Amino acid sequence: MRKAVYPGTFDPITLGHVDVIAQVAPLFDELVVAVLHNPSKRPWFDLDERLDMIREAVLPYPHVRVDAFSGLLVDYCRSSGILCVVRGVRNHVDLQNEMAMAQMNRALCEDLVTLFVPTSPEWSFVSSSLVKDVAMHGGDVSRFVTPRVADALAERTGGLAKRHV
Ligand code: PNS
Numbered sequence: 207m208r209k210a211v212y213p214g215t216f217d218p219i220t221l222g223h224v225d226v227i228a229q230v231a232p233l234f235d236e237l238v239v240a241v242l243h244n245p246s247k248r249p250w251f252d253l254d255e256r257l258d259m260i261r262e263a264v265l266p267y268p269h270v271r272v273d274a275f276s277g278l279l280v281d282y283c284r285s286s287g288i289l290c291v292v293r294g295v296r297n298h299v300d301l302q303n304e305m306a307m308a309q310m311n312r313a314l315c316e317d318l319v320t321l322f323v324p325t326s327p328e329w330s331f332v333s334s335s336l337v338k339d340v341a342m343h344g345g346d347v348s349r350f351v352t353p354r355v356a357d358a359l360a361e362r363t364g365g366l367a368k369r370h371v
Contacts, residue, residue, distance in 0.1 A: 208233070210290040210321070213240045213279050217249040218355045219260045220337055222329035226294035229323055231267045238286065239264060243276040250338055250362060262354050280315040291320045296330045 212227060216239070231237050239260050243253050251259070257272055264270040275282040279291065291311060293304050301322070308320035332350050341347050341359040348356045 207235045208290075209236045209238065209286070209288045210234045210292050211238045211240050211279075211283060211286070211288045212292040213242065213275070213282075215244075215247065215249065215334065216241050216256050216260055217247075217334050218251055218256060218337070218351065218358065219263050220329070220332050220334055220351050220355075222294065222296070222325050222332040222350075224263050224352070225326050225329050226292065226323050227264060227267060227270060229326075230292050230321070231270055234290075235269060237267070237270045237292070238288065239270060239272045240279075240282060241272070241274045243274045251358065255358065259352070259355050259358060263352050278314065280311055280318060283318055284315065289317055289319060291318060293320060293322055294325050295322045296325045296333075 210230065210233075212223075212230065214223065216223060227237065227239065241253060241256050241260065249256070253274055257274060260272045264272065283289070283291065291308070293308070295301050295304055304320070304322060308322075311318050311320060329350075337347050337350050338359070340350075341363050344363075347359055351359065
């Protein structure tokens with residue numbers, strides 16, 4: 207069975223993340239979207255909220271499962287029988303950071319392969335951080351996230367973020 211993990215913070219999931227999932231899901235029998243549980247990062251959305259938002263976003267993809275992990279990604283992969291890590295790459299800055307992570311993960315677990323997936327151009331500037339910043343200042347984020355996430359952002363920002371209509 208070909209399994210891969212798409213790990214991340216997903217605070218919150220964006221349409222850029224969904225684009226990566228859509229590109230990769232057909233290549234594997236199972237793709238696990240794995241959310242890092244790391245309260246010290248002080249996410250906007252708690253783990254359960256992030257998991258729920260992702261579950262809703264990946265409904266069209268039957269082979270995609272959503273899970274949480276804490277600790278090292280390589281340990282999660284070992285215990286789940288996963289040999290492939292998927293990471294989206296938007297630009298050369300991402301590539302530089304992702305190279306270091308991929309090589310560190312490979313040094314920790316030599317069987318682990320990282321697959322870099324270029325995001326589609328329309329999402330190359332979209333990140334969870336920027337989406338939160340736009341929402342916090344009352345901007346319209348509905349083009350960058352699912353309706354469910356837009357609603358959650360509107361709720362979190364006291365209605366400042368525009369809801370999807
Ligand atoms: O969405 P993000 O924040 O870019 O995801 C980063 C993530 C969660 C994939 C990375 O920080 C991670 O794997 N953390 C788990 C701890 C770990 O394994 N650290 C060593 C990685 S080189």
